[in-house]
Amino acid sequence: MPVRTDEDAETRELRQVAAAVAAERYAPRAAGWDAARTPFPRAERLFLGELGFLGIAQPPEHGGGGAPVRQALVVIEELAKVCRPAAFQVFEANVGPAQAVSRLGSRDQRERYLPAIVRGELTMAVAISEPDAGSAATDLTTRAVRDGKGYRLTGTKRWISNGSEADLYLVYARMSEARGAGGVGALIVRGDAPGISYGAREKLMGFRGIPSADVVFDDVLVREEDVLVGPGQFGELFGCFSVERLGNATMSLALGQAALDASVAYVQERRQFGKPIAEFQAVQLALADMVLQVEAARLLLDRAARGADDGLPDTLEVSIAKCTANEMAKKVTDLAMQVHGGNGYTEEYGLERLHRDAHGWAIAGGTPTIQRVRIVSELLGRKFDQRR
Numbered sequence: 001m002p003v004r005t006d007e008d009a010e011t012r013e014l015r016q017v018a019a020a021v022a023a024e025r026y027a028p029r030a031a032g033w034d035a036a037r038t039p040f041p042r043a044e045r046l047f048l049g050e051l052g053f054l055g056i057a058q059p060p061e062h063g064g065g066g067a068p069v070r071q072a073l074v075v076i077e078e079l080a081k082v083c084r085p086a087a088f089q090v091f092e093a094n095v096g097p098a099q100a101v102s103r104l105g106s107r108d109q110r111e112r113y114l115p116a117i118v119r120g121e122l123t124m125a126v127a128i129s130e131p132d133a134g135s136a137a138t139d140l141t142t143r144a145v146r147d148g149k150g151y152r153l154t155g156t157k158r159w160i161s162n163g164s165e166a167d168l169y170l171v172y173a174r175m176s177e178a179r180g181a182g183g184v185g186a187l188i189v190r191g192d193a194p195g196i197s198y199g200a201r202e203k204l205m206g207f208r209g210i211p212s213a214d215v216v217f218d219d220v221l222v223r224e225e226d227v228l229v230g231p232g233q234f235g236e237l238f239g240c241f242s243v244e245r246l247g248n249a250t251m252s253l254a255l256g257q258a259a260l261d262a263s264v265a266y267v268q269e270r271r272q273f274g275k276p277i278a279e280f281q282a283v284q285l286a287l288a289d290m291v292l293q294v295e296a297a298r299l300l301l302d303r304a305a306r307g308a309d310d311g312l313p314d315t316l317e318v319s320i321a322k323c324t325a326n327e328m329a330k331k332v333t334d335l336a337m338q339v340h341g342g343n344g345y346t347e348e349y350g351l352e353r354l355h356r357d358a359h360g361w362a363i364a365g366g367t368p369t370i371q372r373v374r375i376v377s378e379l380l381g382r383k384f385d386q387r388r
């Protein structure tokens with residue numbers, strides 16, 4: 001089924017280029033990287049930088065393309081259908097923490113970090129979650145204490161994607177005595193700073209090729225000029241995080257679309273009882289269910305992403321899109337495994353890899369349950385205190 005699109009010619013062309021790169025360069029290697037849990041090679045990141053993929057939505061004055069976020073999402077989608085570790089690089093640089101630097105950073109921070117990120121020489125990960133602060137992110141206890149011209153940072157971050165592999169970390173930390181979100185700011189920390197260390201790499205069900213590890217800060221000195229935002233600006237930080245969630249939803253959309261595309265081909269080739277299995281009504285209904293869910297997710301994501309063309313997206317629209325896309329990807333990849341029968345359960349066909357990754361993208365960036373809590377809060381115009 002062709003990707004539905006009212007995309008302009010430039011975006012369509014970008015989609016085609018990204019799809020070709022995915023098919024020619026990453027399709028032959030993605031399964032091997034997954035099986036060996038190989039971190040995405042630095043040389044490949046530099047290649048994506050040369051293509052301009054890492055700066056699509058970054059400002060031209062820092063080496064980027066200055067295009068709307070939606071163009072970066074198109075590239076993320078095409079790469080992610082084939083190789084999530086490749087797509088993750090585009091994600092981090094365009095909609096992840098580097099995008100927060102672009103929107104909230106000082107001129108000096110933008111000049112110091114963005115051009116190198118756009119070229120692929122540096123990569124930045126985001127470190128919010130902690131052992132005791134996941135869904136309750138504002139319970140975080142990592143602390144940045146003022147010390148002369150900078151801050152001393154101490155605490156442990158958990159589940160950090162690209163943890164131990166990234167050159168830079170955008171670390172959410174408690175910077176004042178204010179409780180909850182009010183005391184939280186964010187600092188940029190170099191991955192080789194004295195006092196930083198990493199836990200063992202997690203053995204995740206999916207996300208292989210995107211290493212995950214604890215990042216431990218033991219009295220790490222952070223210069224004043226590397227404070228992205230101080231306490232009291234959590235709202236701005238989370239506004240930027242809603243752009244990251246668009247990228248997350250795009251990963252899920254790609255997983256669902258890839259599972260659907262594979263299934264469309266398979267059910268017409270695979271024969272049982274003397275005819276292609278596409279001729280059995282139950283198989284047709286499974287395919288229809290896949291289409292319904294993928295298309296709904298695509299439209300909701302498109303609506304939310306349009307909000308990022310000029311400023312920040314509507315956070316409710318983003319939560320609806322993320323929740324729908326995350327749930328869709330889990331269900332559609334599961335259906336794809338079913339219509340592939342025994343082959344769906346093999347590594348060879350790649351469906352189980354899609355399914356494993358679908359579960360990971362749903363948890364990352366806030367679980368579907370937490371998105372639902374937020375959706376109902378908006379719906380009823382009430383804040384529900386989760387602590388009482």
Ligand SMILES: Cc1cc2nc3c(=O)[nH]c(=O)nc-3n(C[C@H](O)[C@H](O)[C@H](O)COP(=O)(O)OP(=O)(O)OC[C@H]3O[C@@H](n4cnc5c(N)ncnc54)[C@H](O)[C@@H]3O)c2cc1C
Pocket residue numbers: 125126127128129133134135136158159160161162204207212360361363364365366367368369370373386
């Ligand atoms: C693959 C992957 C990549 C990740 N990457 C990063 C990263 O790069 N940086 C980073 O900072 N973090 C990252 N995370 C962490 C992620 O953001 C958290 O795992 C997520 O927010 C959930 O937190 P938790 O794991 O502590 O689960 P918990 O918060 O302990 O939740 C456990 C269960 O309880 C439910 N629950 C919790 N609170 C409520 C509530 N109030 N109402 C109803 N249900 C509730 C949850 O929905 C969930 O089902 C990643 C996680 C994964 C799995």
